[in-house]
Amino acid sequence: MAFSRVNPTGYTNDNSTITAAQANQLDINQSRAIDGTAGGTYTPTGQIIISGTEGIRYQCTGAGANIRLGSRVITRQSTMSGITEGTGTWAMDIGMTWRNATESATGLFLPLDLPDGAVLNSVTARYIGAGGHVTNPLTDPGGLDLAMPLLQVLSVDSGGVATVVGSQLDTAVDPIDYEVMHEITASALAHTVLREVNRYLVRFIGERGAEYTTGALLTQVLYQATVTKYIEH
Amino acid sequence: LTFVRAKIGGWVDNVDPISAVQANQLTVNSSRAIDGTSGGEYAPKAEGPIVFTGTQGLEITTGNIELNPRYVIRNQEFEVTFFNPGSWAPDLGNNYQNLVLGSVSFPLKLPHGQVLTFIEARFKGAAGHGFDPVNLGGGITMPRLTLWSVDSSGISTLILSKDDNVIVQSEYESFHTMTLGIRPGFAGVISEAINLTIDAEENRYVLSVLSEGGADFQAGSILASITHYTTCTSYVEH
Numbered sequence: 424m425a426f427s428r429v430n431p432t433g434y435t436n437d438n439s440t441i442t443a444a445q446a447n448q449l450d451i452n453q454s455r456a457i458d459g460t461a462g463g464t465y466t467p468t469g470q471i472i473i474s475g476t477e478g479i480r481y482q483c484t485g486a487g488a489n490i491r492l493g494s495r496v497i498t499r500q501s502t503m504s505g506i507t508e509g510t511g512t513w514a515m516d517i518g519m520t521w522r523n524a525t526e527s528a529t530g531l532f533l534p535l536d537l538p539d540g541a542v543l544n545s546v547t548a549r550y551i552g553a554g555g556h557v558t559n560p561l562t563d564p565g566g567l568d569l570a571m572p573l574l575q576v577l578s579v580d581s582g583g584v585a586t587v588v589g590s591q592l593d594t595a596v597d598p599i600d601y602e603v604m605h606e607i608t609a610s611a612l613a614h615t616v617l618r619e620v621n622r623y624l625v626r627f628i629g630e631r632g633a634e635y636t637t638g639a640l641l642t643q644v645l646y647q648a649t650v651t652k653y654i655e656h
Numbered sequence: 657l658t659f660v661r662a663k664i665g666g667w668v669d670n671v672d673p674i675s676a677v678q679a680n681q682l683t684v685n686s687s688r689a690i691d692g693t694s695g696g697e698y699a700p701k702a703e704g705p706i707v708f709t710g711t712q713g714l715e716i717t718t719g720n721i722e723l724n725p726r727y728v729i730r731n732q733e734f735e736v737t738f739f740n741p742g743s744w745a746p747d748l749g750n751n752y753q754n755l756v757l758g759s760v761s762f763p764l765k766l767p768h769g770q771v772l773t774f775i776e777a778r779f780k781g782a783a784g785h786g787f788d789p790v791n792l793g794g795g796i797t798m799p800r801l802t803l804w805s806v807d808s809s810g811i812s813t814l815i816l817s818k819d820d821n822v823i824v825q826s827e828y829e830s831f832h833t834m835t836l837g838i839r840p841g842f843a844g845v846i847s848e849a850i851n852l853t854i855d856a857e858e859n860r861y862v863l864s865v866l867s868e869g870g871a872d873f874q875a876g877s878i879l880a881s882i883t884h885y886t887t888c889t890s891y892v893e894h
Contacts, residue, residue, distance in 0.1 A: 425696030428687040434676035441679055449686055456689035459658060462712055469695030470722070477700040480707045487713030490721070497893045498857040502763030504735035515738040519761055519862050520810035536765070538894035549808045604809040642810030643860065650893045653721075 424469065426452045489540075489652040496544065501625070501644040505533035512629070513641075523553070523629040523639040530575070530626040533644055539618035541648040543588065545610040548574045548627055549645075550593065552601040553638035568634040571595075574607045575626040578614070588614045588623075593630075604642060616648070657703050659685045720890040727773065727840045730765075732863075732882040737762050743867065744879075754782070754867040754877040761804075761864040762882060767892050768856035774837040774885035775850070775863060777801055779820065781828040782876035788825045795872035798822075801836045803850065804862045812862070816850055820868075831880065836863075840885055854886070 509529030571593040589609035595601035662678040743758025838844030
């Protein structure tokens with residue numbers, strides 16, 4: 424709780440004594456006070472509430488330019504807004520889920536709204552293969568019946584040059600796994616997000632090959648990132 | 657104001673008394689300091705805000721900075737959306753114009769962990785209706801706002817839906833506000849409240865707008881904006 428004066432009416436010269444209780448209270452108070460010069464670590468047992476109209480202004484620079492956070496991992500969904508690389512390859516339904524319409528080596532582009540300065544750990548696509556596959560996608564002896572869906576995470580610079588931050592082929596091994604919702608995760612990306620110079624997106628390429636089946640669904644795209652600070656926007 | 661020492665050079669035993677001024681300054685300073693152990697409430701006065709400078713700043717180890725609950729109002733970007741082919745088309749200002757009966761959907765960018773309270777859309781019915789839209793029962797089916805939550809399997813769950821409730825043709829054919837939920841500060845029907853805690857880790861959220869339909873359908877309605885009101889009680893990381 425906020426401190427109060429140890430002697431509310433104040434001391435007067437040659438007429439006041441600082442009692443031991445007052446001195447002790449002063450000492451306790453200062454030991455609990457936040458040190459605005461040297462900093463420190465504080466674990467308040469109650470909230471520190473700033474009220475009124477003046478508040479806090481934060482004008483630190485360098486490493487402290489933004490309020491720092493104890494390192495934490497956040498997960499956030501993509502909005503699924505995007506655009507197809509090729510015409511007619513994917514179509515969006517009313518829930519903004521993307522449905523694969525035709526076989527194509529071109530992709531679906533979904534911009535990622537990533538927090539600047541964070542470390543991107545992984546990007547996950549949640550995907551449902553169309554029904555009706557006969558052979559196991561990955562264990563088919565010929566190995567060519569189905570080229571599996573591919574998730575790519577791209578960084579695009581000011582010159583429009585795209586760099587692959589990470590990628591992952593679908594690793595479902597039989598139709599039972601493949602034709603229900605499962606995850607395709609590009610992991611261990613360890614990429615520091617630099618929004619001042621880059622934009623980020625997912626490029627998702629659907630299945631292809633002799634056993635191609637239309638109607639796969641891309642239901643969600645989400646990312647995990649380690650954040651250590653609040654950012655302005 | 658930052659504190660200064662009550663005695664710059666420090667006291668020396670058996671030499672320096674603590675004057676009343678110094679003692680009072682100590683107690684006043686102490687009473688103004690922020691208690692880092694027990695917390696407390698502080699209301700900085702007109703001298704200005706508490707300013708942090710230098711390169712070290714603040715760090716919050718766990719959790720997020722809480723906010724006194726406040727409504728955050730944001731216009732939603734009209735991102736690339738779903739619409740029944742040929743039913744809606746964006747114009748130069750990225751407004752959406754309705755051409756034939758159909759829906760258009762927009763993803764909502766909402767802050768994780770906060771509470772979605774209210775949504776409004778600015779909408780103008782096309783000109784040329786022969787009747788007041790509601791009063792003539794069956795002339796048109798009214799435009800509808802529907803809020804969806806979409807899970808990992810792409811399954812959409814209806815959160816809330818409401819029709820445009822304008823009843824006079826002249827109002828309908830002018831820009832007016834379609835609403836979903838209860839506008840903050842206004843009385844409303846509890847069953848029409850949204851009060852959705854946003855889970856941006858597991859779900860995404862979509863607002864769809866179904867155009868008018870029916871025998872008196874007129875092409876050319878315009879959807880100009882979508883605004884959402886969120887009750888925010890903390891900063892979020894992103």
